[in-house]
Amino acid sequence: DQQVKQNSPSxxxxxxxxxxxxxxYTNSMFDYFLWYKKYPAEGPTFLISISSIKDxxxxxxxxxxxxxxxxxxxxxxxxxxPGDSAVYFCAAYTGANSKLTFGKGITLSVRP
Amino acid sequence: xxGVTQTPRYLIKTRGQQVTLSCSPISGHRSVSWYQQTPGxxxxxxxxxxxxxxxxxxxxxxxxxxxxxxxxxxxxxVSTLELGDSALYLCASSLGSATRxxxxxxGTRLTVT
Numbered sequence: 554d555q556q557v558k559q560n561s562p563s564x565x566x567x568x569x570x571x572x573x574x575x576x577x578y579t580n581s582m583f584d585y586f587l588w589y590k591k592y593p594a595e596g597p598t599f600l601i602s603i604s605s606i607k608d609x610x611x612x613x614x615x616x617x618x619x620x621x622x623x624x625x626x627x628x629x630x631x632x633x634x635p636g637d638s639a640v641y642f643c644a645a646y647t648g649a650n651s652k653l654t655f656g657k658g659i660t661l662s663v664r665p
Numbered sequence: 666x667x668g669v670t671q672t673p674r675y676l677i678k679t680r681g682q683q684v685t686l687s688c689s690p691i692s693g694h695r696s697v698s699w700y701q702q703t704p705g706x707x708x709x710x711x712x713x714x715x716x717x718x719x720x721x722x723x724x725x726x727x728x729x730x731x732x733x734x735x736x737x738x739x740x741x742x743v744s745t746l747e748l749g750d751s752a753l754y755l756c757a758s759s760l761g762s763a764t765r766x767x768x769x770x771x772g773t774r775l776t777v778t
Binding site: 559585587589594595596597598599602642644646650651652653654655656657658 | 669698700705706707708709710713720721755757765766767768769770771772
């Protein structure tokens with residue numbers, strides 16, 4: 554049972570435009586959400602996170618939105634840059650078992 | 666501060682063999698988690714060790730095991746390798762157990778033939 558779902562396997566965006574990466578979850582016990590970015594031949598790197606008590610968190614070009622009622626979060630990258638091309642993983646955490654659950658990832662390609 | 670290191674980076678084994686992978690966490694980090702990444706399944710949690718004790722375990726068969734040493738370094742062992750074990754194995758460290766932000770190593774690419 555996939556508790557964290559990234560339903561789109563890939564996204565292609567023009568440089569300078571907005572990238573919107575979506576993530577859905579099913580477990581209402583999740584209380585913290587994270588986004589990781591992964592380049593080929595490297596491990597995932599932490600990008601941005603949001604607590605379930607907030608609905609928005611911003612860090613430079615990256616903003617994460619959380620809609621708890623819809624069990625949905627999204628990562629917005631504005632403006633998108635070619636260096637943002639990578640695989641992005643959505644992850645959810647629950648203090649109940651102190652475990653991170655990852656989605657399958659989405660490959661973002663930013664076209665120059 | 667040095668990041669998480671994993672050795673070896675690449676490994677080719679034959680079905681039925683066993684393999685041991687090593688992970689050195691960031692200095693001061695006491696928790697180490699292991700994940701398996703495959704193209705179709707994303708990152709799947711294997712287990713977490715904190716202060717030499719296994720704190721969490723994912724849904725993997727008993728062929729997958731691990732341990733942590735007093736210096737927080739961790740090893741993961743897979744016995745009786747199967748073709749389906751071919752994957753990227755990632756290690757992540759964090760300051761303590763239940764710390765949400767984890768820092769990943771580059772992974773070990775295991776190929777089973």
